[in-house]
Amino acid sequence: MIEEQRTKKVVAGQLKFESEVAAASAAKMAPNRQVSRLFDVPVVVDEERCISGCHVCVESCPVDCLAIETERRKAYMKFDDCWYCLACEVDCPTNAITVKMPFLIR
Amino acid sequence: MADDIRLEADILVIGGGTAGSVAAIKAKEALPDGTVLLLEKANVKRSGAIALGMDGVNNAIIPGHATPEQYVREITMANDGIVNQKAILAYAEQSFSMIQELESWGVKFQKTATGDYDIKKVHHQGSYVLPMPEGYDIKKLLTRMIRRVGVKTENRVMATKVLVDEGRAVGVTGLNIRTGEFVVVKAKAVILCCGAAGRLGLPASGYLMGTYENPSNAGDGYAMAYRAGAELTNIECFQINPLLKDYNGPACAYVSGPFGGYTVNAKGNRFMLSDYWSGQMMMEFYKELTGPNGPVFLKMNHLAPETVAEIGRILHTTERPSRGRFHAGRGTDYGEQLVEMAVSEIGLCSGHSASGVWVNERGETTVPGLYAAGDMASVPHNYMLGAFTYGSICAGSALDYIEQDNSGQIDDGAVESERHRVLAPLNRTNGIQPHLLEYKLRRHVNDYLQPPKSAYRLQLGLDYFLRASEEVAQLGATDPHDLMRALECSFIRDCAEMAARASLFREESRWGLYHYRQDFPEIDDENWFVHVNLKLGHDGTMDLFKRPVEPYVVPLDETELRNYRRIRIPAEPAIA
Numbered sequence: 001m002i003e004e005q006r007t008k009k010v011v012a013g014q015l016k017f018e019s020e021v022a023a024a025s026a027a028k029m030a031p032n033r034q035v036s037r038l039f040d041v042p043v044v045v046d047e048e049r050c051i052s053g054c055h056v057c058v059e060s061c062p063v064d065c066l067a068i069e070t071e072r073r074k075a076y077m078k079f080d081d082c083w084y085c086l087a088c089e090v091d092c093p094t095n096a097i098t099v100k101m102p103f104l105i106r
Numbered sequence: 107m108a109d110d111i112r113l114e115a116d117i118l119v120i121g122g123g124t125a126g127s128v129a130a131i132k133a134k135e136a137l138p139d140g141t142v143l144l145l146e147k148a149n150v151k152r153s154g155a156i157a158l159g160m161d162g163v164n165n166a167i168i169p170g171h172a173t174p175e176q177y178v179r180e181i182t183m184a185n186d187g188i189v190n191q192k193a194i195l196a197y198a199e200q201s202f203s204m205i206q207e208l209e210s211w212g213v214k215f216q217k218t219a220t221g222d223y224d225i226k227k228v229h230h231q232g233s234y235v236l237p238m239p240e241g242y243d244i245k246k247l248l249t250r251m252i253r254r255v256g257v258k259t260e261n262r263v264m265a266t267k268v269l270v271d272e273g274r275a276v277g278v279t280g281l282n283i284r285t286g287e288f289v290v291v292k293a294k295a296v297i298l299c300c301g302a303a304g305r306l307g308l309p310a311s312g313y314l315m316g317t318y319e320n321p322s323n324a325g326d327g328y329a330m331a332y333r334a335g336a337e338l339t340n341i342e343c344f345q346i347n348p349l350l351k352d353y354n355g356p357a358c359a360y361v362s363g364p365f366g367g368y369t370v371n372a373k374g375n376r377f378m379l380s381d382y383w384s385g386q387m388m389m390e391f392y393k394e395l396t397g398p399n400g401p402v403f404l405k406m407n408h409l410a411p412e413t414v415a416e417i418g419r420i421l422h423t424t425e426r427p428s429r430g431r432f433h434a435g436r437g438t439d440y441g442e443q444l445v446e447m448a449v450s451e452i453g454l455c456s457g458h459s460a461s462g463v464w465v466n467e468r469g470e471t472t473v474p475g476l477y478a479a480g481d482m483a484s485v486p487h488n489y490m491l492g493a494f495t496y497g498s499i500c501a502g503s504a505l506d507y508i509e510q511d512n513s514g515q516i517d518d519g520a521v522e523s524e525r526h527r528v529l530a531p532l533n534r535t536n537g538i539q540p541h542l543l544e545y546k547l548r549r550h551v552n553d554y555l556q557p558p559k560s561a562y563r564l565q566l567g568l569d570y571f572l573r574a575s576e577e578v579a580q581l582g583a584t585d586p587h588d589l590m591r592a593l594e595c596s597f598i599r600d601c602a603e604m605a606a607r608a609s610l611f612r613e614e615s616r617w618g619l620y621h622y623r624q625d626f627p628e629i630d631d632e633n634w635f636v637h638v639n640l641k642l643g644h645d646g647t648m649d650l651f652k653r654p655v656e657p658y659v660v661p662l663d664e665t666e667l668r669n670y671r672r673i674r675i676p677a678e679p680a681i682a
Binding site: 021059060061062063064078079081082083084085086087090091099100101102104105106 | 148149151152153154157158261262283284311312313314315316317320321322352353354426427428431432435536587590
């Protein structure tokens with residue numbers, strides 16, 4: 001159905017889809033969805049030092065933005081919610097974490 | 107769908123930050139055989155406004171340094187007279203024993219060489235600031251006490267609704283933000299300690315989580331109390347704080363002030379008599395910031411290098427320890443340059459201003475069985491020690507209440523409809539992403555509610571917040587974390603509507619910048635020497651009404667009441 005709508009003749013200002021909702025649905029399927037890990041994020045984990053299976057930092061984070069990556073079992077910043085409070089950095093038993101200022105306030 | 111988690115407690119505390127930790131500890135100490143349950147959205151070891159500690163107590167009333175009556179007078183002035191003095195007095199009288207109790211838990215306060223409390227003067231009139239040089243570990247000490255006395259703790263559970271039976275609080279529903287499980291808790295009494303509405307305005311940086319308040323505090327408590335039928339008060343008395351520009355954390359005048367630091371304009375001149383945070387002070391700050399001599403700076407470069415180093419040591423280890431990192435990145439050295447300041451986004455927080463769920467001197471809200479303490483309860487300028495003290499007061503009141511009344515029942519229908527509301531975004535394909543709606547809501551808060559206020563702007567803001575209910579109903583979420591953010595949008599929307607309506611209702615200006623109406627620029631004591639309270643009406647819309655100011659227990663004369671309106675340093679008279 002979306003293909004059909006895409007081939008319709010496009011008039012400037014006119015929605016190519018039946019509705020805003022249909023347009024959003026098509027946008028969701030677009031192949032360029034990005035993974036935040038590939039970008040500059042405030043919480044930087046030194047994977048050499050990070051202890052596999054430890055989750056002290058994940059428990060410390062007040063906004064719950066950290067998680068343990070399932071394959072290597074190392075901590076990483078999963079959600080872009082960092083308050084730059086340093087709880088993870090202070091509580092990490094091996095000093096594996098450095099928190100940078102989020103770019104917008106750096 | 108996974109089964110609900112069902113829990114029961116004698117006393118249920120929502121939020122394990124400053125107030126909630128103490129409420130839970132005190133309740134459990136008095137109920138060794140009962141169940142005290144603490145629900146925490148984060149993890150109690152690092153949650154709330156003091157997750158990374160606090161550099162001191164801003165409102166200590168230490169015998170020999172100040173009296174409770176002096177303190178009540180000062181806070182009455184700082185709030186232009188609109189206070190429930192009994193509630194402030196209850197704090198003032200009980201806070202010293204709270205300090206002593208905290209000491210018995212291992213909290214250290216600064217003492218002089220002779221062993222006296224090392225009180226500093228920051229307020230306009232009296233001396234109430236007590237530094238805590240090792241305040242960075244205060245949350246650790248509280249967590250240790252929570253475990254020692256046997257409080258049952260559920261971390262990463264966010265409360266979503268207070269359940270009510272025949273007008274009385276009988277429990278809450280919640281969401282485990284990691285597993286997505288729906289939680290139902292039955293309790294004989296509920297103490298809300300959910301902190302400020304910190305994600306109301308959008309910081310000037312545009313960074314959603316770059317808030318002054320801990321961003322876990324999205325106004326959950328304000329919205330839940332409102333939905334439960336409780337009265338809220340002074341909502342139009344916004345929190346606006348003078349902060350480090352961009353970093354958006356406190357500078358902090360209370361730390362550097364006693365060492366000799368102070369606020370100056372771009373010419374390096376002092377323009378305020380007192381750096382203590384009040385609406386009147388913020389008005390002078392704002393005028394200078396936006397005026398020809400702006401912006402505004404914190405000046406410490408006249409101090410001895412040892413003094414600067416000591417200020418840095420406190421600022422870079424406690425409360426917001428990344429301050430040092432921020433300044434290093436900008437190349438700012440406190441001993442060399444002035445430190446640029448700006449105003450924060452608006453928020454609701456009685457800890458610094460006066461907005462909150464209406465409570466009396468026993469911490470009771472207007473809903474039986476429901477108590478509130480800390481930044482979300484209406485005792486003004488209450489700060490950390492106020493949260494501790496009212497946590498303790500609420501525990502005492504809740505203990506009395508459960509002695510008398512525990513017959514409430516949970517309504518399965520209400521639970522079912524709340525489960526549906528809470529989990530709906532997970533099943534909504536093509537929903538709106540929570541961070542987008544949050545950004546939109548908070549941008550509108552900045553556009554229309556941020557002082558200076560006027561009726562036209564406030565009304566346009568209100569129109570949008572009402573329309574935003576439909577947008578909240580279109581939110582989608584991909585995982586439990588996202589679902590938490592979606593539910594927070596609903597809290598933020600409720601708080602924004604309250605802020606718009608209360609600001610429209612009070613047709614005068616009061617509390618300096620906090621409620622500066624350009625269309626009603628003067629204080630109008632004749633018509634507005636009252637609280638503006640609001641609550642959920644029977645038809646589901648918001649009711650606003652005037653609530654008289656309770657008769658003062660500590661009288662002030664007319665001149666005293668105006669003390670805080672004279673914060674600006676007067677221009678030097680011309681030499682004759």
